[in-house]
Amino acid sequence: MSALPQTLFASAFEAEADSPALAEAAALIDDATLAALTRRFAATAADHDLAGRFPHDNFEELQRLGLIGLVAPAAWGGGGATLAEARRVIAAVAAGEPATALVLTMTYLQHQALRHPASRWPAHLREAVARSGVREGALANALRVEPQLGSPARGGLPGTVARREGDAWVIDGHKLYTTGIERLSWLLVWGRTDEPQPRVGFFLVPGKAPGVRTIASWDHLGLRASGSHEAVLAGVRVPLDHAVDIRPPAQWAPAAATAAEAEAFARQQAWMATLLGSLYDAVAGAARDWLLGFLQSRAPGSLGAPLATLPRAHEKVGEIEALLRTNRVLLDDLAARVDAGQAPTPTDSGLVKHTVGTQAIAAVELALQLSGNHGLSRQNPLERHHRDVLCARIHTPQSDAALVAAGQQALAAAARAVPDRPTAGPAATIRA
Numbered sequence: 001m002s003a004l005p006q007t008l009f010a011s012a013f014e015a016e017a018d019s020p021a022l023a024e025a026a027a028l029i030d031d032a033t034l035a036a037l038t039r040r041f042a043a044t045a046a047d048h049d050l051a052g053r054f055p056h057d058n059f060e061e062l063q064r065l066g067l068i069g070l071v072a073p074a075a076w077g078g079g080g081a082t083l084a085e086a087r088r089v090i091a092a093v094a095a096g097e098p099a100t101a102l103v104l105t106m107t108y109l110q111h112q113a114l115r116h117p118a119s120r121w122p123a124h125l126r127e128a129v130a131r132s133g134v135r136e137g138a139l140a141n142a143l144r145v146e147p148q149l150g151s152p153a154r155g156g157l158p159g160t161v162a163r164r165e166g167d168a169w170v171i172d173g174h175k176l177y178t179t180g181i182e183r184l185s186w187l188l189v190w191g192r193t194d195e196p197q198p199r200v201g202f203f204l205v206p207g208k209a210p211g212v213r214t215i216a217s218w219d220h221l222g223l224r225a226s227g228s229h230e231a232v233l234a235g236v237r238v239p240l241d242h243a244v245d246i247r248p249p250a251q252w253a254p255a256a257a258t259a260a261e262a263e264a265f266a267r268q269q270a271w272m273a274t275l276l277g278s279l280y281d282a283v284a285g286a287a288r289d290w291l292l293g294f295l296q297s298r299a300p301g302s303l304g305a306p307l308a309t310l311p312r313a314h315e316k317v318g319e320i321e322a323l324l325r326t327n328r329v330l331l332d333d334l335a336a337r338v339d340a341g342q343a344p345t346p347t348d349s350g351l352v353k354h355t356v357g358t359q360a361i362a363a364v365e366l367a368l369q370l371s372g373n374h375g376l377s378r379q380n381p382l383e384r385h386h387r388d389v390l391c392a393r394i395h396t397p398q399s400d401a402a403l404v405a406a407g408q409q410a411l412a413a414a415a416r417a418v419p420d421r422p423t424a425g426p427a428a429t430i431r432a
Contacts, residue, residue, distance in 0.1 A: 029065065029066075029067070029088075029089065033065070034088065034089065034092035035092070037061070037065070037092055037093065037096065038092050038093070038095045038096040039096065040061065040096065041055075041058055041093060041096025041097035041100060042095070042096040042097065042286075042381075044057070044058075044097070045096060045097040045225075045381075045384070046381065046384065048097065048099070048224075048225035049099075049224045049225055049384055050224075052218065052219060052224045052225065053225060054180075054182045054183065054225060054226075054227040055097060055099065055100050055225050056182075056183065058093075058097060058100040059100070059103075059104075059137060059139070059183060060137075062093070062100075062104065062137065063136075063137030066079070067089055067104075068104070068107065068133055068134075068137040068138075068139070069111070069130075069133045069134030069135075069137070070085070070086065070089060070108070071086050071107075071108040071111040071112050071115075072111040072114070072130040072131075072133050072134050073111070073114060073115045073126075073130050076126075076127050076130040076131050076134065077130070077131055077134040077135070078111065078130055078133065078134050080115070082335075082339045083270070083271055083274055083275075083334075083335040083338045083339050084332075084335040084336065084339055086108050086112075086271075086275060087274055087275060087278045087331065087335050089104075090104065090105055090108070090275050090278045090279055090282075091278045091279070091281070091282040091285075092282075094278065094279040094280075094282035094283060095282040095283070095285060095286045096286075097225065098223060098279055098280075098282070098283050098388050099223045099224065099225035099226035099227075099388075100225070101279045101282070102179055102180075102223060102226050102279060103139060103141070103179055103180035103183070103226060103227075104139075105275045105276060105279060106139075106140070106141040106142070106179055106180060107133065107139045107140050107141065107180075108271070108275060109268065109271055109272055109275070110129070110140040110141065110142070110186070110188065111129075111130060111133060111140070112267075112268065112271050113264070113268055114126045114129060114130050116264040116267065116268075117260065118258070118260040118261045118263070118264040119245075119264070120244065120245040121204075121244040121245065122241050122244065125204055125241065125242070125244060129186055129204075132185060132186075136185070138185035138186060139180055139183055139184050139185055139186070140184065140185065140186035140187075140188065141178065141179055141180050141181075141184055141186075141187070141188065142188040142190065142202070143175040143178050143187050143188065143189045143190060143231055144158075144175070144190040145175060145176045145177045146158060146159050146160065146173070146174060146175060146176060147159075147174055147176060151396055152190055153396045153397065153401070154401075157192050157198065157200065157249065158173070158190050158191050158192050158200065159173060159174070160172070160173025160174070160175070160189060160190065160191035160192070160233065161173065161191060161192060161193070161194050162191050162192070162193050162194070162203055162243070163193070163194040164193070164194075164240070165237075167239065167240055168237045168238060168239060168240065169203060169237070169238050169239075169240060169242065169243055170235055170236065170237050171189060171191060171203055171205065171211075171233050171235075171236045171237075171238065172233060172234055172235060172236075173189065173191055173232075173233045174230065174231075174232050174233075175189070175230065175231045175232075175233075176230055177228045178214075178228060178229060178230065178231040179226050179227065179228040180226065180227055180228075181207075181214050181227055181228070181229050181231050182214065182227040182229070183207075183227070184207040185206065185207045185208075186204065186205075186206065186207060187204075187205040187206075187207055187212070187231070188202045188203075188204060188205075188244075189202065189203045189204075189205050189233065190202060191203055193243075193246065197248065198249070199246040199247055199248055199249075200246060200247065200248075200249050200252065201243065201244075201245045201246030201247055201252075202243075202244050202245045202246070203238060203242055203243050203244070203246070204238065204242045204244045205233070205236055205238055205242070206238075209236050209237070209238065210236070210237075211233060211234045211235045211236035211237070212231065212232075212233055212236055213231070213232045213233075213234065214229050214230070214231055214232075215229055215230040215231075215232060216229050217229055217230050220391075221387050221390065221391075222387040222388040222389070222390050222391040223388055223391050224387075263343070265346060266343045266344065266345060266346055266349070267338060267343040269343075269346040269349040269350070270334055270337070270338045270343045270344060270346075270349045271338065272349070272353070272395075273334060273349040273350065273352045273353040273356075274331055274334050274335050274338070274349075274352075276353060276357075276392070276395050277327065277330070277331050277334075277352060277353055277356035277357065277360075278331055280356065280357050280360040280361075280388075280389055280391075280392040281324065281327045281328070281331065281356055281360050283360065283364070283385050283388050283389045284320075284323075284324060284327075284359075284360035284361075284363040284364050284385070284389055285324060286381070286385055287363065287364045287367045287381075287382055287385040287386070287389070288317075288320050288321075288324060288363060288367060290367075290380065290381055290382050290385070291317070291320075291367040291370060291371060291375075291382070292308075292317070294307075294371055294374060294375075294380075294382075295307045295308040295313050295317070295370065296308045298374070307370070312370075313370060316366050316369065316370050317370075319363075319366055320363045320366050320367065323359040323360075323362055323363045323366075324359075324360075324363055326355075326359060327355075327356045327359050327360060330352050330355060330356055331352070331356060334349065334352050345409075346405075347402075347405045347406050347409045348406075350397045350401070350402035350405055350406065351402055351403075351406050353395070353397065353402060354397075354399045354402040354403065356392075357392030357393060357399075358392075358399065360389050360392055361389050361390060361392060361393075364382070364385055364386050364389045365386070367382060367385075368382065368386060
């Protein structure tokens with residue numbers, strides 16, 4: 001290992017006795033503590049949103065409570081939290097300030113992946129990332145999207161290139177939507193080698209490595225405080241073992257996965273669907289809570305009573321309750337299945353992600369229908385909740401991909417069930 005990473009990793013291996021046991025700290029995170037956290041983050045959420053300012057203070061509070069390392073492996077000082085426990089925390093944080101919850105979600109997903117036996121990472125790097133999250137609140141995220149490629153989930157080779165020079169990889173590339181980049185300690189950079197037969201995968205890059213530069217371009221409709229700026233890597237050097245998972249492109253196909261890798265991927269997709277779903281469901285819940293107070297307090301002179309007395313208000317609030325209850329059932333069920341060791345297929349997790357996000361958006365839009373101009377005023381939080389909840393649509397898998405995968409799975413299952421069913425030829429005519 002070269003001198004640069006040794007210096008960067010040194011603080012991650014300090015004496016364990018200096019840090020609290022997160023497994024014990026996690027037990028102290030009760031409903032009252034999480035509710036107080038929601039209120040604290042909500043108090044400054046509008047200011048962070050208006051300024052597009054990264055909420056550093058929120059992460060200092062999360063670290064004080066031992067919540068950044070909550071999901072990290074217990075063997076390396078983390079909380080080893082279940083998905084249900086992580087879901088509680090993400091929902092509480094998101095109800096107050098969802099950009100904070102998004103950055104925390106990305107770190108939880110990386111820490112969860114470190115726990116799986118199928119991880120191809122060198123053990124010492126898994127330990128370094130986990131311990132730094134526990135001791136220092138070090139955040140981690142994957143950098144995948146590029147100006148030309150777009151999302152790698154849609155296919156194609158990345159433009160980010162790593163070339164070998166002696167005992168190091170030298171990386172050059174340009175990434176978009178690098179959520180949390182202002183505070184990330186670890187960058188999982190999706191790139192390809194410059195070999196005659198390129199390999200593709202992740203390179204672990206310290207966030208403060210020389211050659212990493214941020215372009216402060218994030219000026220978004222929603223989640224404005226997430227710091228999802230561009231990142232440029234110019235001649236960034238990392239040791240050879242920091243190519244933590246690079247493979248020939250064909251080996252990234254689901255069909256090429258071992259049974260253990262397929263299970264790890266299904267588990268990771270279920271964690272992602274549950275935590276992102278919990279985030280946007282919590283935003284919709286915050287919108288519902290504001291609406292209930294508004295309907296109770298708003299009493300137009302023409303009505304002579306609060307809006308909450310109107311049958312139309314009862315019906316629309318009931319619709320919101322139905323949407324949020326369905327979300328809660330779906331998310332609780334998914335978390336319980338994963339924690340029981342029965343992660344569903346990635347296709348099923350994608351459907352949960354699609355359904356929960358779609359219904360969270362619908363719930364906030366119903367709140368806007370009932371509140372009219374008041375709901376769209378920047379003096380009230382509902383318009384911010386609306387902008388934030390729309391971001392549910394942008395995360396992989398997007399709804400079109402999730403629905404196509406589900407449709408293909410259903411049709412393939414039907415074909416297997418009736419293998420001898422005749423199929424119409426090219427000239428077949430369909431009659432009513």
